[in-house]
Amino acid sequence: MKQTMTRADLLGLGFMTFAFFLGAGNIIFPPMAGYLAGENMGFAMVGFLITAVGLPLATLLAIAYAGGGLLTMTRMLPAWVGTSIAIATYIIIGPAFATPRTGLVTYEMAVKPFIGSLDSQLFLTLFSAAYFGLTLFLSLNQGKLLDAVGKVLTPVLALLLAVLGIAVLIAPQGGVPAVSPDYMRYPMVKGLLEGYNTMDTFGALMFGMLIIDVLKSRGVDNVSQQTRYLAVASVIAAAGLALVYIALFRLGGTAGGVLANPQNGGELVAAYVAQLFGPMGSVVLAGIVGLACLTTSVGLTSACADFFHTLWPRFSYKQCAVVIAVLCAIVANVGLKQLLVISIPVLVAIYPVAVALVALTFMRSWFFNQGVAFRLVLSVALLFGSLDGIKAAGFDLSAMNFLPLFDMGLAWLLPTLAALVVSLLWRVPEQSAVTAE
Structure with a gap:
């Protein structure tokens, strides 16, 4: 069995980790924060990067340092307390909130612009079933996650994001918006709190063990090597996230006049991209959002299924993945x-x-x-x-x-x-x- 990874494998592992993190919240929250912060965008962005990049990076490194996931990190607590914390975390980041959100953001930003009058609760239900069915299909074989996500889906996503980021930097579509009251007094603190919404610190608690499982499936059984590879993948993912957030903050901070009173970051990005790229804007945005949310959905579903299978071995990984995918499809119907x-x-x-x-x-x-x-x-x-x-x-x-x-x-x-x-x-x-x- 292979005990070391090639540079290509390691880069793919970093891309896979980046893709797992870059999901729904990572796309809709930064541009809205940049828009609302206006001329205070720089301070808000620093705060956002601390909680949305720094904390997830620190969490992954903590998992590497501890030599295990949540149950290892909480082993100084009574066993039932540590298990309860782990279960609550996996439910919140899995079927309760974060994973269904990936499907909903995909629907709102990548599907609705193309279906017009077909938009209905029934269509959302059908889409949720198809989306989480695809998620389940990609999640069922953990050994192929690195190849499917790290070496195929993520490079395409990175290319689309690079096109958007460069376009935003060289061709801003509007002026600097007015500063909203929330960002007047403490813009950095407000940015810190907005960074919570990405849920990436919780995601890191899950993805750390998933990455280790992927390494094991590739023949890397040495603990010190697993720790080193996890640390390298974490740094690659953090660097990628930081670049994406800076571009999206810049998008929001130069969106004055693009859209009157946007209700959320999804609307703002859609209007900005449409003005930037014209008729092709919706296609570009659909590709970015669809790939970003799908890769995160696959990572979260795999991590949850792996955790509950480990916690209750009588249920197979496949059974756990099926239950989680079904629950996500149901929860997504709340909107x-x-x-x-x-x-x-x-x-x-x-x-x-x-x-x-x-x-x-x-x-x-x-x-x-x-x-x-x-x-x-x-x-x-x-x-x-x-x-x-x-x-x-x-x-x-x-x-x-x-x-x-x-x-x-x-x-x-x-x-x-x-x-x-x-x-x-x-x-x-x-x-x-x-x-x-």
């Missing part, structure tokens, strides 16, 4: 607008837990009592993150305005940092320490 309304408060609430877990993984050896550190920091992150999530859902939490950074949607940050400091200083032995099995 894009409703799915986004539901998902954003959930993401705001639980993103701090993912960030804290990554930090704890890198800092684990620094703690005198690792079990106490993990429990304390993650509990604090979840508690204060939940407050941010409840506020994002539209509930009146003005009574909590005394909390530092609460008005900025970052109430979790300082308490979580304080919990980390307390954990570093904690020197009391635990009576029943949690140990790795």
Whole structure:
């Protein structure tokens, strides 16, 4: 069996990782943020890149550092807690939100422009069935993911994105939009929060183990080699994502006058591309969106199926993939607008837990009592993150305005940092320490 990878294989692995990340949210959120930020686009983009590129990269590196996925990273917690965190993460990023969103964005941006009056709930249902049927077909053989996604679909996607990015840079189609109120005071913080919506930090928690499984299927069984290849693939993917986001922010930041009062990034990109490329614009956009969302859908479905098969071996990988694909097709029928309304408060609430877990993984050896550190920091992150999530859902939490950074949607940050400091200083032995099995 092959123990090393050629440069072409390694580049394909990096492209595959990039394609897994580049999905629905990565296309619709950056241009809208650039549009709303106006002249403050630069600050907003920096914040967005921190959470949408930096955190996923750090998460993949944390998985490589820990030598495993979510269950390995949470092994300092009681087993049922770690398993519960993993299950919740895979459900959220899988059939509940992220994977159905890829199908909905594909429908809204790559299908609706061509079907006109045929647009209906019935057509959406039929499309969802076909889209997730194709996803299932491509997900059933993990050993061929590198060839199908990394060496075939992604190069085509990269070419289309390069055409769009270069065109946006050399031929902007509008002026600088006015700054929206949300981006007046703290544009970088607003960009940070918008980066949550890509869900890529959660995606990284899933894709890390999927990439390792792909490496195993290619004959790379040495753990140190797996870690090195995963790190290289992560850097390639992060570089690709950063370039795409910069181009899309530039698109939004030069879209003043292109479309009056766009409701979302999908509308904005569609109008911009149509003006940029003329009649061929819809075809170019359909190709970009369709490929980007499909590759992400395949990656998420494969990662979820692999996790649940590993967790419950009595169910085969194929059975898990079929169930996930069916659930995604069902959830997709709620529509894009409703799915986004539901998902954003959930993401705001639980993103701090993912960030804290990554930090704890890198800092684990620094703690005198690792079990106490993990429990304390993650509990604090979840508690204060939940407050941010409840506020994002539209509930009146003005009574909590005394909390530092609460008005900025970052109430979790300082308490979580304080919990980390307390954990570093904690020197009391635990009576029943949690140990790795």
